[in-house]
Amino acid sequence: MNDERFFDLAMKVIARQCTDAEGVEFDALLAGRPGLKAEFERLQADARLVREVAPLHAAVDATQPEFPAYARERLQAQVRRTLGGTSTTKRRGWNWRWAFGVAGAAAVILAMLSVFNPSKPVTQVAMLDIPGGIRGADTNQMELVRQRWKDARVFSNADEFAAWERQQPLGRADFAKIIYDRAAAEVRVAGRAGGKSFSKIIPVEKDLAITLDEAVAFVREQFGR
């Protein structure tokens, strides 16, 4: 009996692949050489390790699924908060730190979550209004939004806003999120329809109402409505 034979038999025993004859052979081998029992136990531990590490290896090498577009803004916001990031696209003087009230600056961010199901669409609206800022300064814009979505929620804390954001998409497979970033003068749209992610950034060039109409139209287009 050589080491290779012992190893192969041990592997088959561990993987429950051995025949009756191989099982008998292996038991006899262990009984005849007690030192092999410790080696067998070590191989069993190795096998347990493989069963934990190999799936992790496969996971790290995974190439699917596609990154969901709706998560982009949340993660980019984290980048800006942590690294003070820079945008490589034209942002028209936008500064996220300013938007979150750093250095006494103020911001009002409006977020609207529209969740659709095939039978009945649901719309949730939320606003982030950082204290100490220009709350209510641009009442026309706020009023415009209120008129359109009267149930809008108001957040005065960026963390609470982020927590609210984390609750999405509320178990729905298809959803859309529209964020009016007043400081950036843009409306951002992201979501998923029919298993595919979508996103769009629409600058508020002249009129917020027109921009919001464009955003809603884009969402409806994604859902074929």
Add this chain to the structure above:
Amino acid sequence: MSAPNLDALRRGESAAWDQAFAWLWPAVFAVAKLKLQPFLPDEIEDVAIESLEALVEKVRDVKSVEELKPLAASIAHHRAVSLLRERFAQKRGEGKTDSLDATTEDGDAKHDPASQDSPLDALAEKELAERLQKSLGALKPPLGDVLTDFFLHGWRYEDIARKHGIAVGSVGVYLKRGLETLRRIWGAREDS
């Protein structure tokens, strides 16, 4: 999908991070799914997003961009395990966080052997990431596939030999070499 530029990530450039998120997402999602799919499938995507959020500040500490993927995987693993422990502790009563074999939402008894006394769970985030990177690099083809085919897929020596175009007698050699490699990397704590 290629790896982003590390300097651009450290500068917080949004385009580089867009690339990073797309590059890292499959890994963090898959790792979270490994742990959560049997118990908390609705939490997989959220844990994956939180893992990427947590990764952002770590970009300052890595030496190469290649370290990011194992690090992200490690963060996702720990977050998923923490979430499982937290949820099961809630179910069982305050303070009972020692075991993860539990019942599913529908009440069926389930047992997750990968979650109990796991050597992976005992490793700190950074150490798990480092070992993961080492073992990924050390298991040259076809070592990793041979191990997976035998231990996870339950293939026989003959099937593995046919798949990889190697002699049946060589399968055991590959298994032995693969096990030794993993044992060397994962078998002992660096502080022990």
